[in-house]
Amino acid sequence: MHTPIEPRPVVIIGGGISGLTAAYRLTRASIPVHLVESSDQLGGLGMGGEIGGVEIERFYHCVMPTDEHLLPLLNELGLADTIRWQQTTMGMNVDGRRFPFNSAMDLLRFTPLRFAHRIRFGAVSLLLRRLGRGQDLDNTRTEDWLRSVYGPTVWQRMLKPLFGAKFGDAFGEVPARYLYQRLGRESNVAIRGYPEGTYRAIVDRMRTAIETGGGRILRGVSVQHVALDGDGARVRLGTGAEIAAQSVISTVPIPLLHKLADERLRSALPRVQLDYQGVVNAVFLLDRPLDGHYWAPVINCDTEFDGVVEMSALTGTERFGGRSLVYVMHYCGRDSALFAEPEADIAHRWKAQLRSLYPDRLTDAGAVEYVKVFKAPFVEPIPTLGYHERIPAVRVGDTNVFLATTAQIYPDVTSWNSSVGLADRVVREVIDNRDSARRRVVAHA
Ligand SMILES: Cc1cc2nc3c(=O)[nH]c(=O)nc-3n(C[C@H](O)[C@H](O)[C@H](O)COP(=O)(O)OP(=O)(O)OC[C@H]3O[C@@H](n4cnc5c(N)ncnc54)[C@H](O)[C@@H]3O)c2cc1C
Incomplete structure (x- = not known):
């Protein structure tokens, strides 16, 4: 009996919001997809974590009413009504004093x-x-x-x-x-949103939609090598398996893709000299609120962190058993001394610094119930003058490798919204490219 040949899939590297969006859109267009994510969890920088038995995001995340790409996607996924919108306020911590700033x-x-x-x-x-x-x-x-x-x-x-x-x-x-x-x-947007069921609810809904649409998701498996091969590419995984891909969409930072690429692909990759800022961020579970401001920059207060996000001012405290969830953060290079330090040492120091910033609130040591530190090496590319002219194109030369990475978001701020917008654009190019390749084959036949 004649077995039909499976069409080669599009391989997507990375299961953050960019990869998930691309996989979702392609499966909706009935194009076979393999999404490969090195971590055990999907969601990338919006990935979940746990503190004191409660589920949280490792890095503070919120939705803005101006999220023109993300909100329609949530609507399509049937999740738009699960965003809980809330008026938030801003504070300002300067020289050890705290001010409302609204x-x-x-x-x-x-x-x-x-x-x-x-x-x-x-x-x-x-x-x-x-x-x-x-x-x-x-x-x-x-x-x-x-x-x-x-x-x-x-x-x-x-x-x-x-x-x-x-x-x-x-x-x-x-x-x-x-x-x-x-x-x-x-600017002037004090209203922010947060999904009921946390960001994981969005990730889970996307995963289900991709898998029921026939897409394959591999978690806990990293892409180790990408080699151009004819009109497609061969993608080697950490398991040793190799996928013959019709196209590849890479969502990982360009310096990482350089390390995965074979020589021919590497020479076609954009030569952008781009530095990336990483982040060190601590999450606190407190038995009481701070000032109730969602966002408060910290200026000249003898702390190593530069801002406080009181997440429970947006999410409410019910999900934390009446406790407050607070993030503090310092953006820094992945080669900095702070980034290299063990999480437990940073947690210990930053706990003391938070208490000294809010001495009237965090009066006793027990007020801070839990603290955990999370780091990310590649958060935000640092654009330089004239970068607009150098933003990498979606398609790498005339190969079938496409880029959907934070280095292409400028001048927009990196966010789930801008990643969804970019992934939509990349998928349109992948589909156009596939269609014109098909037309060429038909014309030749
Ligand atoms: C502290 C902080 C606060 C933020 N606040 C907000 C906010 O309030 N609102 C908002 O919308 N956005 C916010 N963001 C930004 C947002 O998280 C990012 O812009 C977005 O998640 C980028 O998504 P991505 O899919 O492009 O990249 P990532 O999320 O980085 O995903 C890339 C994925 O690729 C995987 N990967 C890497 N190498 C390989 C490999 N070799 N093989 C397979 N997989 C690989 C990684 O594990 C990762 O899961 C925040 C980010 C941070 C760090």
Whole structure:
């Protein structure tokens, strides 16, 4: 009997939101897919963890009402109604003092800045998006732009530590377009969302949709080598198995893909010189709330972390048995001394630092019930001037290898939303490319 030849699958490297979205879209288009994820869990940076017996995300995550790609996907998955929207507030911890930072009145009372600087900060912040319109912000250093509109004092005292937390000393060099875009996503948006059932509910729904659509998901298996082969590629797994792929979509950071690629693919890969910021982030389970602000930057307070996210101000405390969930974080390179330190040592120190930041709240040692540290080496590529011109294309040369990575998100902020938007675009190219290859075969026949 004649057995039909299985069409070669599209192999997707990485089961974070980019890989899951690509796999979901391709299976919906009846294209065979193998999704390979090296970790035991799907979800990538949005992956779950556990603290004190409660399920959490390892890194704080929320949904924004402006998430134009993610929200329609959640709607398709039947999950849009499970997002719990909540008005949130912001605080500011400066010089060991804590301030609310949500209204004009809060700004007027914000003593770390002199009165005239408070007025300037407020006025310029209102106008900032308008001031940036029509300017070549891709080729303007953030420091130059912000100094010119806010003045040197506000830059040095507030903006550099406030927005610079993510990129450290490199922040001043980052194109001003990044901040401009970020303000577009986040400015004046106090409403944030969080999925009932945690982010795992989204990941689980996607996994089920992919598998019932005929896609294969391999977890706990890493891709070790990708070699170009004819019009496709051979993908070797950690198990020793090899998949003959029609196309490959890589969602892993480009420096990692370089290590997996054979010589021919490596020479076709984009030659972007891109540094990545990693993160060290601690999660605390407290028996009481802090100030109730979702987000509070920490400036000049003798802490190693630069911000506090009081997650339970968004999620409520019921899921934590009435306790509060708090994250603190420091973005840094994966080669930094902090990143190399054992998690338990960081946890010990940061617990003491959190207590000294909130001495009136965390009055007794038992208030901090649990603390856990999680690290990620590749969180955010650090864009440099003119990066817009150098953003890697979706397709690698004329190969059938495609990229859906955080290095292509600029000028948008890396988020689940922007990854979904990018994965949608990549899948459209994969399908177009496949269709035109088919048309060529038919024309030849
Ligand atoms: C502290 C922090 C806070 C954040 N806050 C938010 C937020 O509030 N809202 C928001 O929307 N986003 C937020 N983000 C950003 C968001 O998590 C990322 O932008 C998004 O998850 C990127 O998804 P990805 O699939 O592109 O990459 P990743 O999530 O990094 O997925 C890549 C996957 O590839 C796998 N992999 C690597 N190498 C291999 C290999 N050789 N073989 C197989 N698999 C491999 C990895 O294990 C990983 O699962 C935050 C991130 C961090 C770190």
